[in-house]
Amino acid sequence: MPILRGRDVDKLIEPYHFALEQAEIGRREGGVPDGAALVRGGSLLAAGHNRRVQQGDPAAHGVIDCLGAVGVQEEYADTVLYVTRPPCPVCAEAILERTIPVVVVGDDSFCAGEIGLLNSRGTKTLVLEDSRTRKLVAEFQRLCPRLWSADLEGVPDSTGTV
Numbered sequence: 063m064p065i066l067r068g069r070d071v072d073k074l075i076e077p078y079h080f081a082l083e084q085a086e087i088g089r090r091e092g093g094v095p096d097g098a099a100l101v102r103g104g105s106l107l108a109a110g111h112n113r114r115v116q117q118g119d120p121a122a123h124g125v126i127d128c129l130g131a132v133g134v135q136e137e138y139a140d141t142v143l144y145v146t147r148p149p150c151p152v153c154a155e156a157i158l159e160r161t162i163p164v165v166v167v168g169d170d171s172f173c174a175g176e177i178g179l180l181n182s183r184g185t186k187t188l189v190l191e192d193s194r195t196r197k198l199v200a201e202f203q204r205l206c207p208r209l210w211s212a213d214l215e216g217v218p219d220s221t222g223t224v
């Protein structure tokens with residue numbers, strides 16, 4: 063990835079709203095606010111959200127739902143994945159398997175996830191510290207603390223502790 067400056071960064075950040083919208087949809091459905099969107103050249107390829115509650119599937123995280131909806135792509139080199147929270151080990155493996163080069167994360171204040179693993183394997187990550195995402199997650203944590211922790215079982219928290 064070349065050096066990013068000024069408006070380049072704005073362009074990179076802009077499509078984040080696709081992922082946040084997905085987290086909000088999931089929340090409205092009574093699920094865990096966890097959204098993802100895969101973008102190429104600023105255009106949305108696919109988006110998805112956590113369906114743990116909706117489908118009773120603990121593995122149905124936002125990233126998995128989104129990448130499943132994308133279908134098979136020949137090339138991921140020019141894509142950016144937007145996620146509202148840091149990927150868990152399973153989601154991180156799915157990202158690495160496809161060699162998605164850039165992952166933009168909404169907020170990492172509630173869990174660190176596998177950002178370190180992604181970086182160590184050559185995937186660039188950018189954390190937005192997005193206040194809307196933080197508010198959405200904080201509210202969900204307050205109302206459904208057990209559901210949030212169950213969904214992130216085995217995922218490093220913001221201090222790096224599993």
Ligand SMILES: [Zn+2]
Pocket residue numbers: 123124125149150151152153154
């Ligand atoms: Zn996951």
